[in-house]
Amino acid sequence: MALKIGRAAASPPFRVMDVIAAANARQAALPPGAARVLRMEVGQPGTGAPAGAAAAVVAALQAGDPLGYTETFGLPALRARIAAHYREWYGLDLPARRIAVTTGASGAFPLAFLAAFDAGDRIALAAPYYPPYVNILRSLGMRPVILEAGPETRFQPSVAMLDRLAAQAGPPDGLIIASPANPTGSMLPAADLAELAAWCAANGVRLISDEIYHGLHYDTPIATAAAVGPDAIVINSFSKYFSMTGWRVGWMVLPEALLRPVECLAQNFFINAPHIAQVAALAAFECGDELEANVARYRRSRARLLAALPECGFPRLSSADGAFYLYADIAGRDEDSARFCARMLAEIGIAATPGLDFDAARGGHFVRFSYCAPEADIDEAVARLAAWR
């Protein structure tokens, strides 16, 4: 007899993982000397952890540090250093007790959602969006409410959209924002963030701000939701700016009222984020030169693609204010982004992610290009795309 499988296990796949597998398979099947597959589907820096972070780990191991459990919210020195980071980057004084170190931003999502919401609650977010928001909410029995956003609002939610939603169905219980966002790279200017936060405060809506791409921003200044609302939950990570995806370490800035609830959840779910990764994270704060050199490289690749892609048949691009993504509208070229990406991989060896991952309704005519690959690969991609159109 087939046994029951829980409803939460019905989470849809994250299609980019299928693209990665297809790109790996194509690369493995290439004859020796053939042109490599160019990886513009991945959402992680090609660089590893900064050298100072790796050195701190070696030193801890050589010193025989037992690296046992830490406190649930992390090493006190790391929490204090993250609080200092808010002073340095945003001029904001936050007490270290409001910082919770987590197992990446991914580990923060279920803690934040469970602490702030109940099953059945409605949580608004703009499409296109990072798919795990919706998949995690649904697996917890919560109801994502999708606000379709386009280039007019930089693919970000707006107060007008929230007003419309509130008029039709009442205000939601929560709002998730991300700036810079995945997949568009677009940002919420500080004034728009403040407006959204004020709307949430006025309507009793919990704001959750995913700030994982802070530091990877080019012309638009960053603003943190921690500065605009004491009730907002801020989520961040060492994966992107700090170039430490595999270390699985991130953090939250929590409102006072959620400190103990999140701590209790985290004690039961995770105990603590990996100790060794916390050692690396603490040292990563002192590696600014290396990290800023990465940002400079992304900035050059972004400029190269923004200039070249329109000439290669991609005239409509997201504003790409930050992160390392460009979201290209391929309407008129193909209405099926999965087919388009498969053809691009087969014919010119470029892997990119179909928009369907990020927007079930409209993603069929969008493609996400990531530009965190080496600069030489970005140049080569431009040459192949220009010849392909």
Ligand SMILES: Cc1ncc(COP(=O)(O)O)c(C=O)c1O
């Ligand atoms: C917007 C966004 N949030 C969160 C994550 C997950 O990050 P982490 O590696 O910290 O779990 C990602 C990863 O790509 C992302 O793009």
